[in-house]
Amino acid sequence: MTYTRDQVVLDRLAQAARQGSISRRSFMNAAIAAGVTASAATGLWTTSAKAMPKRGGTYRVAQHDGNTSDQHDPGKYQSNYEISMTHTFRSYLTMINADGTLGGDLATDWSATPDAREWTFKLNSAATFHSGAKVTATDVLASMNHHRGEQSTSAAKSLLESVEDIVDNGDGSVTFKLGAPNADLPWIMPDYHLPIVPANADGTANWQSGDGSGPYRLVENEFGVSSRFVRHEGWHGEGAYFDEVVFLAINDPNARQTALVTGDVDACSLLENKTLALLGRDPNIEVDNISSAQCITMPMHVDVAPFDNNDVRMALKLSINREELIEKITFGAATIGNDFHHSPAMPYFPSEIPQREYDPDKAKWHLQQAGMENLEVSFSTADSITTGAVDAAILYAEHAKAAGITINVVREPNDGYWSDVWLVKPWCMVTWGARPTPDVMYTLAYKDDAAWNESHWKNPEFNKLLLQAKAELDDAKRAQMYHDMGMLARDDGGTVIPYFPNFVYGRRSNVKHVGQLSPAWQMDGYRHASRWWFDG
């Protein structure tokens, strides 16, 4: 690195900061990487940044997916309302920054042994619960053990499967001991199931009290209706600009939108893509459209006829017009898929793999190879999977007609879809939340012995690479491994991947953010309450 190049980087950074398109955290990281000391970088930030976040105000949010049956047990978190809440009043060991990098929350620092079998997290000594008690290693142990062991009912149990032991080192740090190497353990910690809650005297987790160490303290709450928070003055992080935060559970997309238009709320999660263009014309409203690692998948059971024939799988992968799907179903708010479950929003994305195009003629050729011209298959879907899920399936069926394939779209009831259709019907539509790294995603749903190996795909080479990549701390080598795995899944795997839907949400124009938004969840990775502020 030459001095001039660093200077150019710094100039660009300063300009980005002035335009408010970069967060302070990413600014600091980049500036330090360019060779500036931390204190100099802080000075640079304050002089460059035009508008410093202002404090104050009551921030009202229309949040979707709020249910009467929501609750506080992190192991049973499922709805978006719960996830939005937990990021507001609880905190995690690590978090996904606005620019998509990994940062510390309760942990200030973390490191692994060279074999990636032991990870040590150093806790922030300034962190306190709303009750005033310090956050200690005991609390971390209790919170993590809540998801482990025979008796655990937590949905995050499988995430921590490889953790054999967690040790309190007595110096304000904890060590995770793993049965198998895992270079990505710190990336698992921001999973919404894993907040740190206070420990009871007997070492169990006290999730019932609703106490947490997050930026805001929960003062009033009625699940399925509304929640009110006030700022936690002793919060260990930076941000939490609002004095008070109010969540309203609004499940109807039209009601959320109207509330935003009339100014009854300041921000609103999950807007309907259909109305985006119309909403964008309102000068009082800003729409955030963030590409993400969420994914729509269409897994075929590769051990069931006719999907056991790779020519059939290829034919189906070739007979979907992804561009038209993105244009008509998501109204452009999606990133195109390429039949391997690795989004451009994840690290190590192999961008040189060629994009698969709609090619009915080639699909026909594959069907001839398989001896299955005039293929007829059933495809299950349901309205609740994603906006326009059923429409997407119908459009796909229309595309496939050109290749002589008849797809019978079956609309299943929303209710019970995950227990009766997913993993049961040989070909169905699935939605996956954003996972932070390709390793987490592949381990969950593509590893041969994974409980959710939704396509029953068992490719020995893919699985060998997956295990190797877990233990590999060299980035370049890892990237090459993920490239090879992507190619295998794309050309042999059982999953059609049409697109990665964007996160689309809105706010009134007087609500500001740094210009970069986390791709982990809706609403800046659901850290909007601590990262956004009112301007004027």
Place this chain on the structure above:
Amino acid sequence: MFVIVYFAALLVGSSVAAYFNQRTPFLLLFTLTLVSMVLGIVGGRGALEMVAIGAGVLAAAAMVSYGFKEFLIQMAEGDAGAFLKGGSTLLTALAVFTALTLMSFWFGWGITEIFVGLIMLTLILAPLSPETAKELRTAPLTAAFGMFVIFIYAVLGIFAPWIAPSGEAEVITQAFAPADENLLLGADQLGRDMFSRIVYGARNSVGLAIVATLSAFILGALAGLLAATKGGWFDQFMGRFADVIMSIPSLIFSLLMLSIFGPEIHVIIIAVAIIYAPRVFRLTRAVAGNVVVMDYIEAAKLRGEGTWYLIRKEILPNSTAPLVAEFGLEFCFVFLLVAGLSFLGLGIQPPTADWGSMVRDNATLISFGDITPLIPAAAIALLTIAVNFVVDWMLFRSSGLKEN
């Protein structure tokens, strides 16, 4: 220029009416003139054009209805239905029709379409005779309008594949493409022809609603009449049984039924029939209950007439009016329930066109003044109004009032 012609036409019209001593048209035209003046001042030319178009549409509707009525009367006087007479009563035709519709639902629309068409034709022709011509003359214009709309919907439904310019699920253009000479009503969210989907919807939605409402009525009215006539424990039992079904909210009940038995068409029909039958039952029971205590029923009972005779000859004719009125309303409630079901992902399977689901699919667009969801909603509203106009006329006739 437009304004001058407009007012001139109105004034000339009202003067002509006044000259010929036609009170109603004069009042109508003159009121229109006055209203137009006020509106013209407040809303300018745009508002006047709206009024003109509205009046034009109404006049056209009235003329079409009048023409259709005259047509029916001519047909009736020519005794067009004569060759169908001879034993076959309206009731058996209805029964055959119901059975055929049910079958075509279960076995897909194939050759049965032709049967349904034939039955419909019979239904229209059979009652046409010189006697009904007299009745028809008394029909108000609104009833004629209702009959005309129902006739058009029936034609649309039966001949949908020949009328619709493109297929039910065929994607032919961009999403929300505007209307032009090829796309009469524009395109929907996937770029399918809205007009074709409305036409196919006439077949699917109306067919489903008719079958389900008829089943509910046959079940409910029969049980109600029996309960009223028999009385005693049977009455009590049926009453409480109806209470049990009615006390479970309909949306929840259908959610449970359809989740358990799968969202098939016949399950929807049965679920809807079970949900609505108790409502019909209660009403029939109440109306027939009032009739049963009449003296002439007592007399018939003393004569030793059987239950079935009592129901058919004495009670039913005296309680049809409220039942007919109820039919008109329940018919459109069924549309709405099916739309509500698709809200829960349980309605008619896509890509089958169904008006209720079509409203729901694009409902949020209404908040931005986009009319896409209004088109299927208007289709439902028009049919509901038409059915109820006819029902009103029949109600009026059966009440035996001969005034006006």
Place this chain on the structure above:
Amino acid sequence: MGDIARLIGQRFGLGLIILLAISIIIFFMVELLPGDIAQAVLGQSATEDNLAALRKEMGLDKPAVVRYLAWLKDAVLFDFGNSVVTQEKVTTIIGDRFLNTLFLAAYAAVIAVPVSIALGVVVALLRNSIFDRVANVVTLSFISSPEFFLGYILILYFSVNWGLFPAIASISEGMNFLQLLERTFLPALTLVLVVMAHMMRMTRAAIINLLASPYIEMAKLKGTPPWRVIVSHALPNAWAPIINVIALNLAYLITGVVLVEVVFVYPGIGQALVDAVSKRDFPVVQACCLIFASTFILLNLAADIGAILTNPRLRHPK
């Protein structure tokens, strides 16, 4: 009046049996639903071990009949138990929500019932006039669009375009009565429009049905003015079907408003019931259904008593 007291007593007894029947039907229908509570609570990310552990924790490993009887034993003593999912008491979950639902229903009924009966009488008087047609077309158009769509249209005009009423009917403790009325005006108006047509048309039909009766002809021949014929001769005898339809619609205002609650974000009981069904939260589903059933039974009883009071012939079955 003794016979009416006996009727009430009899009906209460029957009502209890109906409630029992409903609780059995609902319990086993929820049992028959595909998937189970554990699956619904943990969702897509559940594994077999999780599910087994959770089922055990929730006591789902016992046979269905045993669980039903255990529930019934407590329910008889008015203890509806705790939600299986959140462990909260059922009464705390639905208590406030039920009051909200009652409030909205009462608000809508107070407007809808008098207006539609009055309209029905006027329309019967002016039958086949322009006024009759217009009232018909307008009310029919309202009920023929799905109610959530009607709600959207009202929101578009009353709150987005004209800014007269709030689009969200979220209510809180500290509001006074007038604020409450303003906040909940749009949902109440939607409900009024939805139920009005039915009641109005039934009133009209019932009255017209009687107009050809000999005693009405008699009154007319005596020279009684038409409005008096209808109000003092026809209406009293037309009450039975009218009261029935009113009872039906009142019950609908309480039990059938899920979609209106969703559209206007009103914290009523319907939303709680739908959530509970999707999570298979049996005690909450059961409690909600029993509340609805009781409402129905009471309203029907009221309708029957009303019918008897207005037609003395029914009081002495021969």
